[in-house]
Amino acid sequence: MRQSQLFTKTRRNAPADEVAKNAELLIRAGFVHKEMAGVYSYLPLGLRTLNKIVEVIREEMNAVGGQELIMTALQDKELWSRTDRWDDEKVDNWFKTEFKSGGQTGLAITHEEPLTRIMSEYVSSYRDLPIFAYQFQNKFRNELRAKSGIMRGKEFLMKDMYSFAQDDAQHQELYAKARTAYVKTFERLGLGAHTYVTFASGGIFSPFSEEFQTISDSGEDTIYVDEEKKLAVNKEVLSDENLATLGLSRERLVEKKAIEVGNIFHLGTRFSEPLGLSYTDEEGKRRPVLMGCYGIGPSRIMGTIVEVFADEKGIVWPEAVAPFRLHLVALGKKGDDVTRYADELYDELSAHGASVLYDDRDLRAGEKFADSDLIGIPWRVIVGKDAAGSDLFEVVERASGETAKKTREEVLALATGRAA
Numbered sequence: 001m002r003q004s005q006l007f008t009k010t011r012r013n014a015p016a017d018e019v020a021k022n023a024e025l026l027i028r029a030g031f032v033h034k035e036m037a038g039v040y041s042y043l044p045l046g047l048r049t050l051n052k053i054v055e056v057i058r059e060e061m062n063a064v065g066g067q068e069l070i071m072t073a074l075q076d077k078e079l080w081s082r083t084d085r086w087d088d089e090k091v092d093n094w095f096k097t098e099f100k101s102g103g104q105t106g107l108a109i110t111h112e113e114p115l116t117r118i119m120s121e122y123v124s125s126y127r128d129l130p131i132f133a134y135q136f137q138n139k140f141r142n143e144l145r146a147k148s149g150i151m152r153g154k155e156f157l158m159k160d161m162y163s164f165a166q167d168d169a170q171h172q173e174l175y176a177k178a179r180t181a182y183v184k185t186f187e188r189l190g191l192g193a194h195t196y197v198t199f200a201s202g203g204i205f206s207p208f209s210e211e212f213q214t215i216s217d218s219g220e221d222t223i224y225v226d227e228e229k230k231l232a233v234n235k236e237v238l239s240d241e242n243l244a245t246l247g248l249s250r251e252r253l254v255e256k257k258a259i260e261v262g263n264i265f266h267l268g269t270r271f272s273e274p275l276g277l278s279y280t281d282e283e284g285k286r287r288p289v290l291m292g293c294y295g296i297g298p299s300r301i302m303g304t305i306v307e308v309f310a311d312e313k314g315i316v317w318p319e320a321v322a323p324f325r326l327h328l329v330a331l332g333k334k335g336d337d338v339t340r341y342a343d344e345l346y347d348e349l350s351a352h353g354a355s356v357l358y359d360d361r362d363l364r365a366g367e368k369f370a371d372s373d374l375i376g377i378p379w380r381v382i383v384g385k386d387a388a389g390s391d392l393f394e395v396v397e398r399a400s401g402e403t404a405k406k407t408r409e410e411v412l413a414l415a416t417g418r419a420a
């Protein structure tokens, strides 16, 4: 893509009321637009990044046999009343409104209820199980805190997967698969070294849920990390009794601030029982389906990546999620040799399906470099006077700042992700 065609421009300042580093940088670099506190639109660069994150998650959910669907944002009051999650006394973050035709609806905070009902229309026998089903969908939560930028949206993207099993053994198998898929997902997203499986509250039919917590000073959670075991305990469940259950010792734990990027739960029959999701087993007996639920926040992950990797110059995207792999920066003026040479290189890279943002704007080198640093694309190729004709290009790695001369083949390899 030619940067001269991109409708967004970088800006010097984020809105004065924005306090989160992630939102500040993402707004300045033109990835997101702030509509209101805790409400953000995703602009072309931001959507490309979000979609990269979504695609990694989708691949991992498909790899464990997840079937993708999409449910509605508008929710049925009657359904949620049956599980006792409609009342504002019980769940305090609903956005609710009235139908003109009469009656109330709410915007989905999560989707256990509607998916359980859908499944009750398709599952009847043990032969129909197990099932993994998931979606990417906007959730709406009337969040009180709004100091974490896109990491705490009132409207935000969530991938929520649900598992349906016959018995505990089958459920545990599904849960273990989903857990492994989550570990792999965070590794692929570049957050593996920073992210800990963390015992937390929210367990139903098991004492704990497991959170995926990424270490960051901007995190809202406090966790206690056992570096050796690569496990952690959320402060909310830290007690001598729980540590004993988990086989962790207090002396080995280090307190850290962290961001909850994912959360997986054993649900047991919490939803299947009240909503009548059951099946007939091999002996002809009716049994309730056992469920699990697996949530992950692509938009929160995008904010987390900014928080974890950004430096004083701007955003630093890992290759797996960067909006483009390569930033081609031409230091010429319209119509001169340098620009002609950069145009040719851009056309050649594009012909090979490379992922390139081409800064073809008539701006000073300093401005272009500052923008490039702010936007955070992993590799920058600079085409200046000496590049034209020499066929060696100056390449800067955004993360390390290291510079190297690279051949045309090597630049192509960087821009496509294929070996040179």
Ligand code: ATP
Pocket: 110, 141, 143, 150, 151, 152, 153, 154, 156, 157, 158, 260, 261, 262, 263, 295, 296, 297, 298, 299, 300, 301
């Ligand atoms: P928190 O404790 O931070 O409010 P939660 O425990 O309520 O989050 P879950 O219901 O477990 O969140 O949601 C699953 C995942 O969705 C979270 O692990 C997180 O990645 C993401 N998520 C939750 N709330 C938000 C939000 N307000 N904005 C962006 N992402 C969110």
Ligand code: MG
Pocket: 260, 262, 263
């Ligand atoms: Mg959670």
